Amino acid sequence: MPVSEVYGRTTESNPESKMFMVPSRLLCTRRFAVKLAEVLLSFLAFVLEEVLTSCLNCGVLYFFEFISCTAFLFTLLLLILLATNLHSRVGITCWPTLDFIYTAVIGLMFFFASCAFAAVNGGTSLEHAAMSFGFLATLAFLADLVLYWKLKGFPWNPTEPEQSSPPEPRPEAEGLTGQTN
Numbered sequence: 001m002p003v004s005e006v007y008g009r010t011t012e013s014n015p016e017s018k019m020f021m022v023p024s025r026l027l028c029t030r031r032f033a034v035k036l037a038e039v040l041l042s043f044l045a046f047v048l049e050e051v052l053t054s055c056l057n058c059g060v061l062y063f064f065e066f067i068s069c070t071a072f073l074f075t076l077l078l079l080i081l082l083a084t085n086l087h088s089r090v091g092i093t094c095w096p097t098l099d100f101i102y103t104a105v106i107g108l109m110f111f112f113a114s115c116a117f118a119a120v121n122g123g124t125s126l127e128h129a130a131m132s133f134g135f136l137a138t139l140a141f142l143a144d145l146v147l148y149w150k151l152k153g154f155p156w157n158p159t160e161p162e163q164s165s166p167p168e169p170r171p172e173a174e175g176l177t178g179q180t181n
Helices: 030-049 057-084 095-119 125-152
Strands: none
Touching: 030 057, 030 095, 030 125, 057 125, 095 125
């Protein structure tokens, strides 16, 4: 008898153990690419703003700095959570709604910050570059919203039925000792 018939594979692949789970139920490959672009464009806007040495109206610059840094850090966190199985350990069950609302709010805030920075700046090339990356990041957030809507609709109007929770286990009619309850 050949050895291959007696011994089977001892290690089976486990698809749940993959580090990145893209595509998944929460994040398709296209939205992963768009979210990655959001992270990169937000980071570039933040870095270019940080390189500035002087400002005409520092309040607007600080607002742009806050929004670009917040967008970078929180979008990176959201991307890591949605692209791995870490989202299942956080305890949040409404990931689609959270993703959609976060993307809409941060995109709108990035638009306001970029418009304010465009209206009041010193006209240097670094300011124009930071402002441009701010508007590009805004477009990436808008593209993410449109892509989400086209693929799944609004998260609060699910097109597919939600999975219900498993039924409660019934108590045993007969105990371990043979007595009825």
